Amino acid sequence: MSAVLRDLRGVHFDVLPPLSLYVHIPWCVRKCPYCDFNSHERSGSLPEAEYVAALFRDLEALLPSVWGRRLQSIFIGGGTPSLFSAESIDALLAGVRARLLVEPEAEITLEANPGTAEAARFRGYRQAGVNRLSLGVQSLQDAKLRALGRIHSAAEARRAVEMALAVFDNVNLDLMYGLPGQSEDEARADLEAGIALGTPHLSAYQLTLEPNTVFYSKPPQLPDHDACADMQRRAEETLARAGFEHYETSAFARPGRRSRHNLNYWEFGDYLGIGAGAHGKISFPERVTRHEQAKQPREYLKGASCAGIKTIDAAELPFEFMLNALRLVEGFAPALFTARTGLASTVIEAKLRQAEDKGLIERSAERIRPTERGRAFLNDLQQIFLP
Ligand code: SF4
Numbered sequence: 001m002s003a004v005l006r007d008l009r010g011v012h013f014d015v016l017p018p019l020s021l022y023v024h025i026p027w028c029v030r031k032c033p034y035c036d037f038n039s040h041e042r043s044g045s046l047p048e049a050e051y052v053a054a055l056f057r058d059l060e061a062l063l064p065s066v067w068g069r070r071l072q073s074i075f076i077g078g079g080t081p082s083l084f085s086a087e088s089i090d091a092l093l094a095g096v097r098a099r100l101l102v103e104p105e106a107e108i109t110l111e112a113n114p115g116t117a118e119a120a121r122f123r124g125y126r127q128a129g130v131n132r133l134s135l136g137v138q139s140l141q142d143a144k145l146r147a148l149g150r151i152h153s154a155a156e157a158r159r160a161v162e163m164a165l166a167v168f169d170n171v172n173l174d175l176m177y178g179l180p181g182q183s184e185d186e187a188r189a190d191l192e193a194g195i196a197l198g199t200p201h202l203s204a205y206q207l208t209l210e211p212n213t214v215f216y217s218k219p220p221q222l223p224d225h226d227a228c229a230d231m232q233r234r235a236e237e238t239l240a241r242a243g244f245e246h247y248e249t250s251a252f253a254r255p256g257r258r259s260r261h262n263l264n265y266w267e268f269g270d271y272l273g274i275g276a277g278a279h280g281k282i283s284f285p286e287r288v289t290r291h292e293q294a295k296q297p298r299e300y301l302k303g304a305s306c307a308g309i310k311t312i313d314a315a316e317l318p319f320e321f322m323l324n325a326l327r328l329v330e331g332f333a334p335a336l337f338t339a340r341t342g343l344a345s346t347v348i349e350a351k352l353r354q355a356e357d358k359g360l361i362e363r364s365a366e367r368i369r370p371t372e373r374g375r376a377f378l379n380d381l382q383q384i385f386l387p
Pocket residue numbers: 027028030031032035036037039078079080113136
């Protein structure tokens with residue numbers, strides 16, 4: 001379709017984007033003081049069977065929006081999904097497969113907390129079809145883990161990674177830097193200890209103070225902005241020397257081990273969101289929509305329905321696309337913009353030129369990518385694309 005026709009018709013897809021599924025499990029043993037996710041301290045045993053039934057209710061309500069499409073990845077996140085038994089995860093994945101086509105090579109990730117790790121449970125998840133485990137280790141120093149309010153020790157984290165690698169060949173380790181009272185040397189030592197554990201994927205996040213958290217109302221002493229920028233730079237150098245490819249702001253992978261599921265978010269693909277507070281994005285031939293499930297687990301379990309499917313205004317799509325795609329260190333192919341927003345590339349030409357003039361992106365026929373300056377001032381770069 002020509003650019004002129006696209007401009008006249010607004011959103012139009014010749015081929016719909018790849019499709020993923022996000023499943024939210026909203027419970028944790030204890031709420032961490034920095035956490036702003038939709039996670040709730042469990043009290044007593046979890047209503048696993050009722051929750052899985054509610055997940056199927058969500059999925060069935062969304063099915064008419066994705067008839068005939070295949071899932072290329074599933075991500076079971078939270079919260080702490082590893083609080084659920086292997087039997088419940090098996091029932092969940094079997095139920096998803098009964099309702100939707102799942103690609104034979106689909107990446108299926110489950111998030112696990114080292115404080116709830118058990119070898120038999122990990123084997124059960126693998127048998128249920130999970131083929132990638134993501135471990136929320138955060139630090140390998142006991143004092144820092146205590147400062148973060150984590151329920152596990154460094155020794156438990158090491159054991160959990162060993163157990164995970166004995167069962168899964170694809171494991172991600174989440175680490176944080178910029179922790180209370182952390183020096184640059186401590187951050188580097190933590191990262192080196194994480195690399196030594198031998199996972200093929202590592203995510204390194206900066207601790208930030210988010211509204212509605214304990215840390216936000218009673219802020220601990222955190223390293224300043226320059227120290228955190230140095231930690232990030234040194235982390236990138238250390239991981240590159242260790243053979244990891246830096247492919248997104250916080251994500252590092254050995255060759256061939258990039259997360260397919262997360263890449264689909266960053267490349268502005270489609271995803272169904274099921275579970276308390278989960279949200280998703282689905283494209284149709286002439287529009288792009290978002291949906292969000294009821295947030296409170298109690299209301300959610302009582303059957304509160306999806307808060308509704310809303311069409312994203314075409315004028316907002318360029319910003320939404322850039323919010324994700326500009327996090328990719330290698331940027332994106334120019335054709336991806338049209339493939340994922342359904343809009344003509346002409347609608348962003350003036351803004352791309354503006355970003356280029358400011359030295360925030362570089363462009364070739366093959367690639368649009370953030371420069372080093374663009375990565376350092378990512379918010380400023382993304383905001384250029386606001387409607
Ligand atoms: S374990 Fe993860 S999801 Fe749960 S409260 Fe802590 S940071 Fe949040």
